[in-house]
Structures are given as structure tokens and as C-alpha cells.
Amino acid sequence: MKKMMIALLLLTAPASVLAGGEHSCGKIDCYKAKTGLDDKASLQRGVKLFVNYCMGCHSARFMSYQRMAKDLDLSHEMVLQNLMFTDGNIGDYMTISMTEKDAKKWFGTPPPDLSLVARSRGTDWLYTYLKTFYIDEKRPFGVNNLTFSDVGMPHVFAGLEGMKKAIFRTVEEKQGSETSKISVFDKFETVSEGSMSPARYDQAVLDLVNFLDYTGEPAKLVRYGVGVKVVLFLIILLIPAYLMKKEFWKDIH
Ligand code: HEC
Numbered sequence: 001m002k003k004m005m006i007a008l009l010l011l012t013a014p015a016s017v018l019a020g021g022e023h024s025c026g027k028i029d030c031y032k033a034k035t036g037l038d039d040k041a042s043l044q045r046g047v048k049l050f051v052n053y054c055m056g057c058h059s060a061r062f063m064s065y066q067r068m069a070k071d072l073d074l075s076h077e078m079v080l081q082n083l084m085f086t087d088g089n090i091g092d093y094m095t096i097s098m099t100e101k102d103a104k105k106w107f108g109t110p111p112p113d114l115s116l117v118a119r120s121r122g123t124d125w126l127y128t129y130l131k132t133f134y135i136d137e138k139r140p141f142g143v144n145n146l147t148f149s150d151v152g153m154p155h156v157f158a159g160l161e162g163m164k165k166a167i168f169r170t171v172e173e174k175q176g177s178e179t180s181k182i183s184v185f186d187k188f189e190t191v192s193e194g195s196m197s198p199a200r201y202d203q204a205v206l207d208l209v210n211f212l213d214y215t216g217e218p219a220k221l222v223r224y225g226v227g228v229k230v231v232l233f234l235i236i237l238l239i240p241a242y243l244m245k246k247e248f249w250k251d252i253h
Contacts, residue, residue, distance in 0.1 A: 012130070014201060023121055023122040025124070025147045026126055026132075027147075027184070028132060030122075030124040030125060030128045030184055031115070031124065031127055031128045032124055033128075033209050035206055035209055035213055037210065037211065037213060037214055037220055037221050037224050040073055042207045042210045043071075043207070043210055043214055044073075045207040046207040046208045046210050046211025046214075047211050049080075049204060049207060049211070050114075050211055050212070051083045051085070051094075053157065054114065054208075056093065056096070057096070057103070057111040057115045058112070058113065059093075059094055059095045059096045060115045060215045061113050061115055062113075062116070062215070064093050064094070065079050065088070065092055065093075065094065068094075068215075068218075071214070071218055071221050072208045076090050080114070108152050109152045111153065114212060114215070115215050117212055118209070118212040118215070119216040119217065123164075123209050123213050125147065126209045126221070127205055127206065127209045128147045129148055130157065130208070131161075133161075133164075134144050134146065134163075134188065135154035135163055135166075140152070141154035141155070143158075157194075157205075159194055161194045162190060162191070162192050162193040162194035163190075164189060164190045165188065165191055166185060166187075166188055166189075167186045167188070167189055168184060168185055168186060169185040170183050171183070171184055184191075187253065
């Protein structure tokens with residue numbers, strides 16, 4: 001029995017080790033994004049936010065509407081009517097009409113495709129990024145970001161989250177014999193409230209990050225399901241194996 005338990009633990013260990021991964025969140029420690037690909041309702045809310053708030057500028061060109069509809073249990077009619085704003089086909093990919101040339105002209109840096117951003121940046125990074133926009137009059141859009149300094153993106157969720165100031169404090173840092181003064185982030189101060197409470201805004205950002213995690217690797221959703229089934233199967237298999245062992249050894253003792 002003990003050996004079997006150890007074997008089971010070993011089987012499931014690599015997944016938990018691989019799930020980690022460190023990404024730095026700039027001037028702040030990353031917040032933890034508690035997302036779950038098994039939460040279909042969250043993914044459905046996430047795609048809604050994505051098409052309404054992000055697809056003005058960003059595409060997810062590796063994701064087709066059809067595939068997304070199937071994975072997230074959405075009907076084709078629902079997707080065509082509510083999530084596609086152009087006369088498209090359900091088989092289309094989630095692309096946008098802004099050309100790279102225009103994007104460069106308007107933003108300096110073109111908004112990158114977000115299909116794989118959860119893989120390159122990590123979900124904690126994305127969650128932290130979307131929660132750390134602050135007022136900075138020196139920037140073209142009037143905001144800066146603690147996670148991505150001098151980012152060329154406006155705070156698209158300002159209406160939902162509201163606007164906040166970042167308060168920095170100066171600390172002395174010793175480096176050998178020299179001391180230098182550096183400014184570190186202290187706290188946020190709300191300047192104007194948005195339409196969502198902080199808790200609801202958190203959930204909205206989590207839903208969106210969850211969706212981006214899914215677009216990064218839709219196969220994960222399938223694998224996640226298979227993984228759970230395999231572990232369940234192994235656990236169920238333990239019962240007859242244990243009973244059989246007892247049966248075999250009964251006469252020997
Ligand atoms: C008005 C246009 C616009 C909208 C709308 C917009 N973004 Fe952006 N976004 C940008 C631009 C421009 C950049 C590039 C910024 C840079 O590199 O300085 C960017 C960069 C990013 C990055 C950093 C990517 C990287 O790895 O460098 C992420 C993540 C991101 N956007 C997520 C989002 C999400 C999520 C939404 C929807 C909630 C969104 N954006 C809506 C314009 C936009």
C-alpha cells in the first residue's frame with residue numbers, strides 16, 4: 001500500500017513542479033493569480049472581457065472562434081451574435097483589423113498578439129499588470145504601470161477599476177561603502193472609483209487572465225480533464241489492488 005502511494009505521488013509530482021515559474025513584476029512583488037482552467041463560467045466571462053476591452057488593439061490569432069466555442073461550451077449563435085463584431089465566419093481566427101503600420105503610428109509600439117502572452121509572461125504577471133496602472137501625467141495616456149514601466153497602453157479598465165495614485169517612498173540602499181537613495185513603491189491611493197467594487201474588479205481580471213491562460217494552450221484544457229481522470233482511475237484501481245493483496249497474503253500469515 002505504501003509503495004503504491006509513493007508511486008502515485010511520483011506520478012503527480014512533475015505537474016506541480018512544472019506549474020511554478022518565476023516572472024518578475026517590476027516595482028512590485030507579483031500578486032498570485034488564483035485561476036482555474038476547469039472554471040468554465042470564469043472562462044466565458046473572460047472571453048467577453050477580452051473581445052470588449054482588448055480586441056480593439058490586440059488579436060489572439062492562434063485561437064479560432066469555433067474552437068473557443070467548443071471548448072467553453074458556447075453555442076455558435078451566441079458567439080456570432082455577441083462575441084464577433086464583424087461579418088465573420090465561425091471558423092475565423094480572433095484577428096483584428098488594425099494594421100501594424102497604423103498601430104505603430106498611434107502607439108509607438110504595436111500592441112502584441114496576446115495568444116501566447118500567458119506563456120511568455122505567466123498568469124501572476126498578467127494579473128499584477130492589470131491591477132497596477134496608476135496616474136502619471138507625464139505619460140501619453142496619463143497612466144503608468146508598476147509591473148511594466150512606461151508601458152504604451154492606456155488603462156482600458158479605468159471605468160471598471162477607477163483611477164489610483166501610486167505613493168513611493170525613498171529608502172537608502174547601501175552598496176559597499178556607498179549609499180544611494182532609491183524610490184520604492186509604498187501603496188496605492190484611490191482617486192476616483194470605478195463601476196466595480198475592488199473584489200469584483202479582482203474577479204474580472206482573474207477571469208480575463210484565465211481566458212488568456214487558456215488561449216496560450218487550449219490543449220491544456222483537454223489535458224487537464226484527462227489528467228484528473230487518470231488520477232481518479234489510479235485511485236480507484238488502488239482499492240481492488242489492496243483487496244487482492246490482502247486476499248493473497250491471508251493464508252500466508
Ligand atoms: C488602445 C489600445 C489597447 C487596448 C484596448 C489594450 N491594449 Fe494592451 N497594449 C497596447 C499597446 C500599445 C501595448 C504595447 C505597450 C508597450 O510595449 O509599451 C500593449 C501591451 C500589452 C501587454 C504587454 C505585452 C507584452 O508581453 O509586452 C499586455 C499583457 C496587454 N497589453 C494586455 C491587454 C489586455 C488584457 C487588454 C484588455 C483588457 C488590453 N491589453 C487592451 C494597447 C492596448
